[in-house]
Amino acid sequence: MFSGRAWRVVRFGDPKAAVELQEMTWREPSPGQVLIRTRTAGAGLPDVLMTAGHFPLLGEPPFGLGEEVAGEVVAVPPGSRFAVGDQVAGITAFLEGWGGYAEYAYVREMSAMRIPVGMTDEQAGGFPIGFRTAYAGLVERAPVEAGQTLLVLGAAGSSGATAVQLGKALGATVIAIAGSQEKLNFCTRNGADHGVNYRTDDMTARIAEITEGRGVDLIYDPVGGDTAATALRSIARNGRIAMIGLASGAPVSLDSMDMLLRNYTAVGVLATGDDDAEKEAAVWDHLRGLAERGAITTPVGKVYGFDDVPRMIAEQIAPGAGKTVVRVA
Ligand SMILES: NC(=O)c1ccc[n+]([C@@H]2O[C@H](COP(=O)([O-])OP(=O)(O)OC[C@H]3O[C@@H](n4cnc5c(N)ncnc54)[C@H](OP(=O)(O)O)[C@@H]3O)[C@@H](O)[C@H]2O)c1
The missing domain is CATH 3.90.180.10 (Medium-chain alcohol dehydrogenases, catalytic domain)
Structure with missing residues (x-):
């Protein structure tokens, strides 16, 4: 005892x-x-x-x-x-x-x-929580491939900042979205390739400029609400949104007709871990290996x-x- x-x-x-x-x-x-x-x-x-x-x-x-x-x-x-x-x-x-x-x-x-x-x-x-959630989103539920563009909402927050790092470790180009220049500077130091201030920038125009009009392959969304709805305008054909949380107070609102017409997928992510203890232990070994190599911190x-x-x-x-x-x- x-x-x-x-x-x-x-x-x-x-x-x-x-x-x-x-x-x-x-x-x-x-x-x-x-x-x-x-x-x-x-x-x-x-x-x-x-x-x-x-x-x-x-x-x-x-x-x-x-x-x-x-x-x-x-x-x-x-x-x-x-x-x-x-x-x-x-x-x-x-x-x-x-x-x-x-x-x-x-x-x-x-x-x-x-x-x-x-x-x-x-x-x-x-x-544990940030990286296990990022792994659930970016590896298990909505895998991001090397060379793809990943947009991270709430990128200076607990969930977002770990997704920026894991996204970079997986070879993605990362666009960080945050609400102040100070937070965007943090995102750059944390590995993001591009930063957009959702409060002062025209998000849609800036993302179009960064992706040369192509849009983003994956949105990692711990924020929801209006910011996520705006980000969805910039999703590429066959793109995905990984729904993580609702820091804005509301989850992202989805329009199934828009999903149909623009060919994108929404994926729910809850990092509860795999029921198979061996598979779950392998996930933690993988994360530990990435940390040991300095790929994520x-x-x-x-x-x-x-x-x-x-x-x-x-x-x-x-x-x-x-x-x-x-x-x-
Ligand atoms: N699915 C899962 O397994 C899982 C795991 C962990 C957490 N979560 C959930 O994820 C959410 C975020 O958690 P967290 O720990 O990352 O929170 P956090 O550290 O507070 O980060 C949230 C970020 O969102 C930004 N934000 C807040 N309102 C916003 C808005 N209206 N538009 C744009 N950005 C906004 C904030 O910064 P700025 O606005 O200043 O940029 C902040 O950096 C929560 O709902 C939590 O429950 C889910």
């Missing part, structure tokens, strides 16, 4: 009133999970949705917050592919109410990897202390560039 503190949602509402730091105990992990002593945890917009009661996959409070973590394994079930003392990064058991803003965290064994040498704690804690943004979790959640409504991380210990 392990004891420690955990940030938990006790009621839906404003983060400062909704989350409390509670004393908890963690029993030995069930099959399929390992228990880690947490060092860092990745954060993002889903924390806002979970705290407000708008996250579709979670029920009523109380539940722990924090989808992804990095730390040291302290307990494993029999037959685990990890051992006590391993340094791992992975997705937590947040859907069962056990999150990562906590001194200990259950990690889904099949959704975890050993931390590559040279990866910092902050990079490790912010790696977590684009760490602001780092908060463990005591600052309520403020951190409130600030995710208008986050700065990059992946937000909480330093737990």
Whole structure:
């Protein structure tokens, strides 16, 4: 039995009133999970949705917050592919109410990897969700090929910035869409080939100019709403839109007649991982290999202390560039 503190949602509402730091105990992990002593945890917009009661996959409070973590394994079930003392990064058991803003965290064994040498704690804690989602979008559900053009919405955000990196690693030409010059500069440093400011530029004209009128092969869309609808005007024949999320507040609205007439496909992406544990472990090996070669690196943004979790959640409504991380210990 392990004891420690955990940030938990006790009621839906404003983060400062909704989350409390509670004393908890963690029993030995069930099959399929390992228990880690947490060092860092990745954060993002889903924390806002979970705290407000708008996250579709979670029920009523109380539940722990924090989808992804990095730390040291302290307990494993029999037959685990990890051992006590391993340094791992992975997705937590947040859907069962056990999150990562906590001194200990259950990690889904099949959704975890050993931390590559040279990866910092902050990079490790912010790696799992963004890159597993980008892999689901760009490799599994709507594969992007080398030489194709990938347009990434919300490109300075947690999901978008990882898709920019994975897209480049897969050989795509990447157009980043963001809402300020500062964020576009971040996207360029993060590997994007082109940047378009959706607030001040004529998006359609700029994309036509960049693609010489051809349009984009794939749109990676964690934003939805009007921005995604505008991006769809620039989709190439046989193009695809990978629907990831709704940072704008609404998912992209699709017009099936437009899809028919302009020959494009919409693909839903939820990075739940493959049910086959071996196939899922192979995905994490692939991601780990890319990180080891330096082809992908977590684009760490602001780092908060463990005591600052309520403020951190409130600030995710208008986050700065990059992946937000909480330093737990
Ligand atoms: N499908 C999955 O498996 C999966 C996995 C992870 C996350 N998600 C979802 O993906 C969404 C984004 O999450 P995140 O963690 O990436 O959020 P985030 O870090 O807050 O990034 C969202 C980005 O979208 C931009 N944005 C917000 N409103 C916009 C608008 N109206 N038009 C254009 N851009 C806008 C923001 O920056 P600027 O506007 O300043 O450029 C921000 O950089 C959420 O809905 C989340 O639940 C889904």
